[in-house]
Amino acid sequence: MQIEPVAQEAPERAIVREFDLSGRTAVITGAASGIGRETARLLAEAGARTLVSDVNEGGLAETVRLIGKAGRPAITQVADVSRRAEIEALADLALAKTGRLDIWLNVAGIIVHRPLLEAREDEVDRLLAINLKGVYWGCVAAGRAMKETGGSIVNLSSSGGETAVPGLSLYSMSKAAVNMLTRTVAKELGPFGIRANAIAPGWVDTxxxxxxxxxxxxxxxxxxxxxxxxxxxxxxxxxxxGTTRDIALAALYLASDASRFMTGQILRPNGGVSMP
Ligand SMILES: NC(=O)c1ccc[n+]([C@@H]2O[C@H](COP(=O)([O-])OP(=O)(O)OC[C@H]3O[C@@H](n4cnc5c(N)ncnc54)[C@H](O)[C@@H]3O)[C@@H](O)[C@H]2O)c1
Structure with a gap:
């Protein structure tokens, strides 16, 4: 009996398919600047329909312009991630406008440089509301929207979450918490086909x-x-x-099927500055 040869896909096409986000919807918070803007641009370039969000309306408009230049209209929504209702509205909007939600990137964040002994309550409350609760509610909103379909959640952590730097206690604490949250999210939502990973960049010029x-x-x-x-x-x-593109490429990997075996992990694009 003659065995028919199996039609093989050209290897370069398989690689493109694994990173291709065509037909997928991605929500990106903190998209008005730096890492969030470049990540939104790159994900759109990879084919995703992007919903870009930030508190900075002007910066967001520039991100939308950049994405549009590549011929891909973005959905835009001003939202403050320290407000749970505004995060949930992002998930609702993505579903209403595109009928699906596949990728959620919690990028919005702030930093506070303050020696421990000069700590201020308003700064502690604000930073934790954005860097920690914002990511927490982002994971919840994404998880609920992806429960039936699966998806990928990517949280922006930092080298600071694993390295003690004087003056950065508050920021580092929030990022260490994001690392732990990411692992728990990965365990709880893995059975729904939802992956959760963190990116912990080293210093990037933003x-x-x-x-x-x-x-x-x-x-x-x-x-x-x-x-x-x-x-x-x-x-x-x-x-x-590093550059914002270095971090965006890590995000593309984690957002795409190329990373289907990755969950609960911390990816560290940091030029080898720290190797925890
Ligand atoms: N730049 C670095 O060296 C570096 C290193 C490690 C981790 N990170 C992390 O990467 C992420 C992006 O940082 P970046 O360097 O691009 O900074 P950035 O300041 O350029 O961008 C942060 C964005 O978050 C937005 N934002 C702040 N508060 C918000 C809120 N309440 N709701 C919605 N959006 C809000 C800002 O408006 C801004 O557009 C942050 O989570 C940061 O902690 C940055």
Missing amino acids: PMGLHSFRDESGAIDPGKRELGLQQRAQASPLGIT
């Missing part, structure tokens, strides 16, 4: 990372910036600093 380059008036000091960039690059065995 508005958030500019703090240490400012002079006393708050303006960016070009000399400080140059020196700071050099020092950060030297801390990496590769001698480089």
Whole structure:
């Protein structure tokens, strides 16, 4: 008997398919700037319909313009992730507009530089409301919307969640909590075909990372910036600093079928600066 050869897909096509997000809907919080904006742009480039959200309406409009330039209209919704109802409205909007929700990225976050002994209650409450509760309610909203279909949740953590840095106790605590939350979400929602992973980037040049380059008036000091960039690059065995695209590529991997065997993990694009 003659055995028919199995039709083989060209390997390069399989790779493209594994990273392809065509027909999928992705919600991205914190999409008006930095990592969130670049991730939204890259996911749209990979074929996803994006719902981009942030508190910064102007920045969001620029993100939508960039995504539109690639010929992909984005849905946009201003939302404050410290308000649970506004997060849930994002999931509802994604379902109403596209009929599905496949990918949810909790990117919105803030940083507070404050020595422990000078801690302020308003800062503690605000940071935890955004970095921690915002991610928590994001996971809940995404989980509920994906329960029947499966999906991928990606939480933005940080190297700071695993490395003690003076002045960053509050930020680091929130990111360490995000790591643990991600693992629990992965265990609880795995049976529904929902994966949950965290990305813990090293330092990336975004508005958030500019703090240490400012002079006393708050303006960016070009000399400080140059020196700071050099020092950060030297801390990496590769001698480089990362870009928002490096982090967006990690997000694309975790959002796509290429990472179907990954859940409950912390991916660390950090140039080898820390190796926990
Ligand atoms: N830049 C880095 O070096 C770095 C390193 C590790 C982790 N991260 C994490 O990556 C994520 C993105 O940071 P980034 O560097 O792009 O910073 P960024 O400041 O450029 O962007 C953060 C975005 O979050 C938005 N945001 C803040 N509060 C919000 C709220 N209440 N509701 C909705 N949106 C809100 C901001 O408006 C902004 O657009 C953050 O979670 C951050 O902690 C950044």
